[in-house]
Amino acid sequence: MQRIAVLGAGGAGKTVLARRLGHLLDLPVTHLDQLRYDPAWNVVPEETFTAAQRRLVAGDRWIVDGNSLASLDIRAARADTIIVLDPHPLVCLAGVLRRRLKYRGGQHADGVYDCITLDVLRYVLSYRRRHLPRVLACIQEHGSHAELIHLTSRRDANQLINRIRTDPGRGQP
Structure with a gap:
């Protein structure tokens, strides 16, 4: 586990899992929102976004969390591990609402911007389907060469963290 892509609906827990994995495996973590938006929270041109991802995944050690399907092929092609977070849509919705209460609609320390719109809520609720x-x-x-880890609950995510914590060689090449 040296090159990890973390995917899932909004509110699924991608950022939290990526941060925990980064700490455990001593891997740098990048959130796609940090590449997708400029400092004023404007969408960067698609070429800029994909070029930044190509540079990032050219490295030997990384974790990237985020959902851009249009550029998933870039991350999947280089990842050795792909983690799909797939909790029930209502769990994701609760995660989005919890984030709203915590960050009050602003940008939090990980660079992720808390923005809830009707389109975001529809996306979260329809993601699985x-x-x-x-x-x-x-x-x-x-990414068929990569290990695919499909987690359907927060409990599954916690169990993954505990397995890695008890197997120190898990993250080594």
């Missing part, structure tokens, strides 16, 4: 099949197809096409 509408988006996840396309994510899994992209992983199959571009």
